[in-house]
Amino acid sequence: MSAQNNDLESPYYVYPREGDQHIELSHDWTLSSTDKPVDNLSELKSSNWFSVNYPTSVQMALYKAGIMGDPYAHLNSIGYEKMEQKVWYYKKHFTVSTYQKDCTYLLNFDGIDYFARVWFNGQFIGKHSGMFGGPIIDVSHYIKSGIENELIVEVTSANYGNSSYNPYAPKEVVKSWHLSGGSAMEPYFNFGLWRDIRLEIVPKYHMDRPFLFTQKIEQGKATIGFNLEIFTEKSSLNCQLHPWKGSSLPYYYDGKLPNNARMEESVSVVLDLIKEGKVAYTKEFHPHPIKGRSWLEETFTLDNPDLWYPNGLGNPDFYLARVKLFINGNEVDCLQFNFGIRTIEHIRSAGIRTADRWNNWQFVVNGKKFFLKGVNWMPVDALYDLTPDKYDWAVKMAKNLGVQLFRVWGSGLIENNAFYDACAKYGIMVWQEFNIANMETPEWPQNVLESEVCQNIFRLRNQPALIVWCGGNEFNPYAIGNAASMDIIERNLAIFDPTRLFLRTSPDDGSFHLYPDFDPAWYKRYSLVPFIAETGIHCVTDAADIKQVVSSKELNDLSGMFDKSFAISHPEFVNHFAEYDPSRVPRMLSRASHIEDISKPTIDIISEATQIGAGEFYQIMSEGIQSNYPVTTGLIPWVYKRPWPVVAAINLVDGMGQPSATYYFLKRTYEPIHVLLDINRLLWAPGEAFPISVNVLNGVDQSGFDGRIKISIFDNGFKQVWQETKSIYVTPGTSVTKLEMEKFEIPETYKEKYFFITVSLINTSGQIISHSEYWPRTLKIMEDPKYYAKYTTEPTDWPTLNKGPWLKYSASMHKTAVELLDLKVLSYENQEAILSFKVRNKGEVPSFMTQVDVEGVPRSFYASDNFFWLEPGTVQEMKMTIHIRNHEPNNKVKLVLKSWNSKRWTKEINL
Numbered sequence: 001m002s003a004q005n006n007d008l009e010s011p012y013y014v015y016p017r018e019g020d021q022h023i024e025l026s027h028d029w030t031l032s033s034t035d036k037p038v039d040n041l042s043e044l045k046s047s048n049w050f051s052v053n054y055p056t057s058v059q060m061a062l063y064k065a066g067i068m069g070d071p072y073a074h075l076n077s078i079g080y081e082k083m084e085q086k087v088w089y090y091k092k093h094f095t096v097s098t099y100q101k102d103c104t105y106l107l108n109f110d111g112i113d114y115f116a117r118v119w120f121n122g123q124f125i126g127k128h129s130g131m132f133g134g135p136i137i138d139v140s141h142y143i144k145s146g147i148e149n150e151l152i153v154e155v156t157s158a159n160y161g162n163s164s165y166n167p168y169a170p171k172e173v174v175k176s177w178h179l180s181g182g183s184a185m186e187p188y189f190n191f192g193l194w195r196d197i198r199l200e201i202v203p204k205y206h207m208d209r210p211f212l213f214t215q216k217i218e219q220g221k222a223t224i225g226f227n228l229e230i231f232t233e234k235s236s237l238n239c240q241l242h243p244w245k246g247s248s249l250p251y252y253y254d255g256k257l258p259n260n261a262r263m264e265e266s267v268s269v270v271l272d273l274i275k276e277g278k279v280a281y282t283k284e285f286h287p288h289p290i291k292g293r294s295w296l297e298e299t300f301t302l303d304n305p306d307l308w309y310p311n312g313l314g315n316p317d318f319y320l321a322r323v324k325l326f327i328n329g330n331e332v333d334c335l336q337f338n339f340g341i342r343t344i345e346h347i348r349s350a351g352i353r354t355a356d357r358w359n360n361w362q363f364v365v366n367g368k369k370f371f372l373k374g375v376n377w378m379p380v381d382a383l384y385d386l387t388p389d390k391y392d393w394a395v396k397m398a399k400n401l402g403v404q405l406f407r408v409w410g411s412g413l414i415e416n417n418a419f420y421d422a423c424a425k426y427g428i429m430v431w432q433e434f435n436i437a438n439m440e441t442p443e444w445p446q447n448v449l450e451s452e453v454c455q456n457i458f459r460l461r462n463q464p465a466l467i468v469w470c471g472g473n474e475f476n477p478y479a480i481g482n483a484a485s486m487d488i489i490e491r492n493l494a495i496f497d498p499t500r501l502f503l504r505t506s507p508d509d510g511s512f513h514l515y516p517d518f519d520p521a522w523y524k525r526y527s528l529v530p531f532i533a534e535t536g537i538h539c540v541t542d543a544a545d546i547k548q549v550v551s552s553k554e555l556n557d558l559s560g561m562f563d564k565s566f567a568i569s570h571p572e573f574v575n576h577f578a579e580y581d582p583s584r585v586p587r588m589l590s591r592a593s594h595i596e597d598i599s600k601p602t603i604d605i606i607s608e609a610t611q612i613g614a615g616e617f618y619q620i621m622s623e624g625i626q627s628n629y630p631v632t633t634g635l636i637p638w639v640y641k642r643p644w645p646v647v648a649a650i651n652l653v654d655g656m657g658q659p660s661a662t663y664y665f666l667k668r669t670y671e672p673i674h675v676l677l678d679i680n681r682l683l684w685a686p687g688e689a690f691p692i693s694v695n696v697l698n699g700v701d702q703s704g705f706d707g708r709i710k711i712s713i714f715d716n717g718f719k720q721v722w723q724e725t726k727s728i729y730v731t732p733g734t735s736v737t738k739l740e741m742e743k744f745e746i747p748e749t750y751k752e753k754y755f756f757i758t759v760s761l762i763n764t765s766g767q768i769i770s771h772s773e774y775w776p777r778t779l780k781i782m783e784d785p786k787y788y789a790k791y792t793t794e795p796t797d798w799p800t801l802n803k804g805p806w807l808k809y810s811a812s813m814h815k816t817a818v819e820l821l822d823l824k825v826l827s828y829e830n831q832e833a834i835l836s837f838k839v840r841n842k843g844e845v846p847s848f849m850t851q852v853d854v855e856g857v858p859r860s861f862y863a864s865d866n867f868f869w870l871e872p873g874t875v876q877e878m879k880m881t882i883h884i885r886n887h888e889p890n891n892k893v894k895l896v897l898k899s900w901n902s903k904r905w906t907k908e909i910n911l
Contacts, residue, residue, distance in 0.1 A: 006126040008118070008135030009447050011454030012236035014106050014200055015208055018334045023199040025092060025107075025151070027054050031061055033086040041119060041152060044089055057113070057384040058088050058155070058192040071383060072645050072655070073549045074572050077187035084157040084189050092151045092197075099145035102204040104235045107137040107151075111195025113384075114158035114175060121150055130174055130448045131194075132414045132435070133455030138237050139199075157191035171443045174452065176435040176472075178378075178411035184578035184649065185382060194384040195416070205232050206333040207269070207325050209458045213499045214341050217366060220304045222341050225499075226271065228296040228323065230289045232263055239293060241454065244447060261291045268326045269296060273319040273339065275306065280319065307366050308340030308464045309427060310404045312373075312672060313700055314366070316340070316427030318464045338424055340464020342366050346501055349530045351631035359501075359509035361530035362633045363467075365429075370700040370734045371626055372634030373670045374405035374431075375652065376534060379412045380419070382644035382655070388418040389830075393657055393883055394641055395422035397862045400881075401652070401663060402670030405429040407506070407533060407636045410473030411437035412643075414456045423465035430465045431636075433506070434489055436472030440481030450488045454496065461497045469493055470503040474513065477504035506533045517587045518795035520617045521681045524624035529632055532625055536638040538579075538588035539614035539662060541647060541654035543607040548656075548858065549645045550576060555603035561585050578642065578649035588648065590800040591617060594777070596808045608661075610648070612807070612849070615665030615867065616682075616775075622669040623676040623772075627695045629736055637666065657860035657883065664866045668772065672699040673730070675709065675761035675770040678738070682774075683791065683799075685782035687748040692741040696730050696761060696770075704732030707763045713744055714756040716810045718845040721755075730761075750778055752805045756846075758869065773869045775807060808849075811900045816843025816872065818850060820897045820905055828911050831884040835909070838877050839897060841870040850899040852878065855906075856892035858885040870899070884911075 016022055032047035050065045059080045062068040069076040096105075107120070113131035117124070120142045128135040143149055158173045158180060159165035167177035176182075181189040202208075211227040243249070267289060273281040287296045306317035318340035325333040346360040347369075363372050375398065380390045398406070406423065408415050410433035423430055434453065441449075460466055469489075471477050477486045486504060493502050507513045513534035516522070526532070540546075547555065550572045558573070560566050562585040567574045574580055591613030592598050596605055618637065625635045638650050645655035652663040668674070678693040694709050706729055713722035722744050731737045746755075754777045761770045781787050781799060790796055821838040828834075841847045847870040854861050861882040870876055884893070897905040 008126040008128040008137060009130065009451040010134055010136050010237060011241045011451045012136070012239060013133060013209065013455040013458035014108055014136055014202070014236055015210070015335050015337070016198060017200050017202070018336060021201045021203075021333070023094065023096065023201070025094060025197040025199055029090050029092045029193070031058070031088060031090055033083075033088050035086060037087050037117075037154065037156075038089075041122060044152075047089070049091065052090070054387075055111075055194050055196060055384070056192060056386070057190050057194055058083055059188065059190075060383040060385045061192065070549075071188070074551060075575055077575065080188070084159055084191065085161070087160070088155045088192070090153040090155065090193050093148045094151070095148055096143055096145045099143070100201055100203075103140070104138060104202045105140045105143050106200045106202055106235065106237070107139045108198050108200060109135055109153075109193070109195070110197070112153065112155060112193050113179075113191045114173065115156045115160065117154040119152040129445065130452050132452040133459070134451055136237065138235065153193060155191060155193055157189060159189055168439055170439075172445055174435070174444050174448045176411040176437045177439070178437070182411070184646070185643075187575060188382055188644070190382075190384060192384065194386075202235055203332045205230075205265070205325060205327045206235075207231070207323060207335060208236055210321070210323050210335055210337065211461055211497075212321055212339045214343050215299065217307070217341070217343050222302045222305050224300055224302060224341070226285075226296070226298045226300065228269065229293060230267070230269075230287065230296060230325070231293050232289070232291050234292055241450070259290060259292055263289050263291055265327050266329065270324045270326065272322040272324075273302075274322060275317075275319055281305070302341070305341045308342040308424070310365060310429045311399050311427040312402065312404060313368055313370060316424060316464075318424055321462070337462045338421065338464060339462055340424060342464060344467045344500070349631055349633045351528045351530060354528055355510065357509045359503065359511070359530070361510055362630070368700045371629045371697070372405055373402055374407060374634060374636035375401070375403050375640040376636055376638045377406040377408045377412070377640055379643040380641065386416055386418065388422075390657070391416070391418045391422045393860065394653070395419070395426050395428055397653065397657070397659065398428055398640060399426040400862050400864075401667045403428055403640070405431060405467075405636065406640070407431040408433055409437075409639070410435055410470065410475075414452070417459070420460065420463040420465055424463065428465060429467045430463070431468035431470060432460065432466055433470040433472050436475050436482065436485060438474050440475070440479050441485045442481035444485055446484055446488060449485055450492065453489055453492050457492060457496045461499075466500065468501045468503060469497070471505050473506060475505055477508070516795060517590075517797050519681050519683065519791075519798070520620040521624060521679050522795050523621045524627055524678075526625070527628050527631060529628075531632065531634045533636050534638045535621065536650040537591065537614045537617045538584055538648055538650050539610035539660055540588070540603070540607040541642070541645070541649070541651060541660060542656075542658040543604045544855070545645055545654050545656045545658055546576075546603055546607070546647050550647060557600055558603065558606050559598075559600045561589065573647055576645065576647040578646040586800075587798065588614070590798045593801045594807060596806050597804070599802070609808075611661035612867070615661040618662050619665040619669055619772075620679065620682070622666055623674075623695070626669065626674075626697050627676070627678060627736055629697075629734065656858075656885065659862050661867045663862070664868070668865070671770060673697070673702055673761070673770050674772070675759050676772050677757055677759050677774055679774060679776065681792065682776050683782055684746060684776055684778050685788060686746055686751050686778050688746050690744040690746055690776070692724070692744060694739045694741065694759060696728065696737040696739075698730055698733065698735045698737065700734045702732065705730050705763060707761055707769065709739055709741070710760040710762060711741060712758045714758075714846070715750075716753045716755065718756065718814050718848075728761075746778060752780055753778055754805060754807055754810050771869075777805060779805075808900055811848040814845050814901055816841055816845045816847050816899070816902050818842070818847050818870065818897055818899055818902045818905060820895070820907060821875070823895065823907060823909075825909065825911065833882045833884070833909070833911055835880045835882065835895070836878065837880075837895075838875050839870065840875045841872050843902070844872050845901070846871055847899040848901050851897075852880065853896040853898070854882055854893060855896055856894040859883065859893070860885065
């Protein structure tokens with residue numbers, strides 16, 4: 001890749017500087033549009049310019065400026081489609097107070113989607129393609145000091161002027177389908193100046209692209225590798241990664257010597273590792289670099305450093321690494337970045353190998369083996385409204401869920417620094433995929449792809465949370481059409497970051513993606529699968545949030561959801577339905593049909609019913625997969641948060657940041673010690689013997705202990721009909737302890753009814769360590785010998801119950817009373833409140849689906865538990881974190897407590 005000309009693609013990410021060497025240009029631009037590209041900048045004088053406060057998509061900028069309506073509400077997205085066929089001009093004025101001699105002024109765009117042309121002080125600089133990094137431009141000869149400089153950037157969408165653009169076959173556009181109007185993002189085709197813009201003032205002697213990595217940790221000592229590029233009298237833009245043409249690489253065939261002239265000046269590099277504002281370690285190095293560009297490559301040890309651990313394994317401690325370059329004793333350059341000391345190993349799981357390609361799927365962090373509890377990650381916002389507070393909320397909420405790893409899906413983003421900073425802070429590991437997904441890429445420009453690949457390797461390789469690189473999602477890396485793209489990714493990782501596991505794609509090498517429509521107890525039959533990287537089931541999202549984006553007239557009757565006429569009568573609802581497909585909708589509704597009568601549901605009914613149906617699925621799926629440890633060593637369900645407010649999708653959290661019931665069902669299975677009923681199936685016939693088998697999932701660092709298992713079975717009136725208690729010794733560390741108990745005989749007369757099973761793990765002090773509940777049912781179809789034989793011997797589609805029995809109706813017939821006690825507002829700042837309170841069941845039967853909610857204002861919240869079983873006479877202590885959205889007046893915030901068999905309890909919160 002050659003030194004710069006009018007094509008501005010470059011593989012070299014330039015690290016941000018500090019102080020006077022860094023000028024932030026990300027904020028306070030103006031934006032305008034024309035119908036076609038201008039030939040002269042003077043044509044823009046008559047344009048109507050509006051303000052853009054921070055990097056985002058053109059669509060979001062139009063909304064934030066009040067020019068167009070909320071792109072996520074109603075059918076407003078339709079109006080945004082014509083914006084894709086306009087030419088957009090960003091303009092920024094800024095002043096450089098003093099011109100620094102012998103410095104190079106590097107203008108860095110960290111992300112423009114997709115085609116760009118750049119002018120600086122009226123001078124055309126060049127053009128750029130791509131979205132994940134660049135252009136980077138040397139503007140040293142154009143910049144003016146003491147007066148305003150003008151920067152203009154022309155941006156056009158990847159589909160500009162191309163009515164036949166296919167997001168699944170984008171030809172020469174290096175962009176995934178999800179960000180280009182593909183499945184589940186049909187209303188939107190992203191484009192714009194969406195990442196930070198900065199001017200880095202690089203001195204004659206400077207550094208770039210530092211790399212710190214942990215080689216090993218033994219007996220309290222960490223061995224650290226340190227690589228650093230050192231420059232004199234040239235910058236990154238004068239360098240060449242490799243030539244794109246020629247039958248052979250350049251070599252010294254003519255007898256000329258390579259540049260080996262040493263710098264005459266005294267050079268030293270000082271590395272400080274800073275914790276909580278204080279220097280914890282300092283290392284000084286004295287390299288002897290050559291003139292031009294050379295590398296410092298060192299290894300050193302640290303005594304008793306704080307280690308970075310993922311959620312549930314220890315504290316996520318990390319350091320601020322500060323690197324200073326001194327020339328003849330004078331500081332000339334400084335770089336800073338986060339660095340966490342940790343080792344990540346991958347060893348073989350316990351199962352037998354069943355394929356040619358078979359990876360080591362047992363993750364070991366700092367010597368600790370564990371079952372990896374993850375979740376898949378989509379962009380936090382569909383239209384690049386990627387603010388640090390959104391990242392912080394989403395990642396913090398994932399920590400509460402018990403998540404240890406995000407798989408950053410290949411059709412989404414090569415994620416932002418703010419995302420990685422939040423993951424480092426909260427202890428969430430990251431599996432980062434490049435942006436190949438479900439396609440072949442034979443026409444992708446290799447220079448554009450390589451620029452993006454290299455820039456992001458350099459940008460992210462110091463991040464403590466990053467542990468896996470992957471080529472992309474659900475594509476064939478071995479296809480001829482992907483050979484060049486895979487070579488670019490694989491070879492550059494081998495050169496620039498060989499310290500992390502690289503996976504060509506997912507699923508592959510023993511990882512699986514599963515989307516079945518069966519009894520979730522079948523998951524434990526995948527007993528030889530080392531790793532589940534995707535699986536899940538649809539549900540409708542939070543009803544209160546849906547009411548903010550879909551007109552109420554469409555939400556009163558949602559029957560016939562997959563009839564042809566439904567889309568005509570419910571255009572807004574369908575516009576917000578991710579993957580609205582007749583093959584997907586029935587799966588969701590069949591599970592909902594076990595929960596409530598959905599013959600003519602409102603949005604409140606269908607939201608609750610589908611979420612509880614999906615929650616039951618996620619719980620038993622997760623428990624079955626974890627019970628296969630140590631053969632199966634990790635689970636990453638699809639998907640954590642949706643990037644925009646869809647009405648239905650596979651999700652744990654909706655597009656506005658509000659968890660669904662599925663979040664809490666999965667959360668309970670992700671606790672450090674979890675007890676479960678190793679249930680054979682959910683559907684039964686009257687008169688069957690129901691086997692009782694219990695597993696205890698113990699987590700890493702957990703001790704072994706004596707305890708007892710208590711099993712209680714209740715009929716559909718919550719009357720206890722069976723109970724057994726048995727002693728157990730729970731094996732220490734990451735393990736599965738199994739216990740067989742007596743069988744429960746389902747009465748012959750118990751037909752078309754649910755029965756409830758609770759499982760508790762109790763220690764010798766009488767404390768409940770873990771608790772789970774289940775509601776299997778007897779159905780008439782299970783009395784049919786043919787159906788029974790099929791259902792019990794092979795995976796079978798989940799049956800629809802048009803006439804019941806319905807779980808909510810059954811539970812609601814037997815009343816109790818719940819109350820909320822000791823409500824306290826622990827803190828409230830920046831529209832975020834933390835509450836503590838207690839929930840008491842003062843009735844005589846269990847409170848079923850006990851739920852806390854927040855009403856009165858647009859909100860997102862997460863709690864320590866929700867949708868839970870509460871025994872009569874018991875009290876559960878709760879914590880809740882609430883985010884008040886859109887700066888609404890907060891004196892109407894109401895905390896609601898309810899369950900399916902009790903009255904609502906409401907308390908206004910004074911914030």
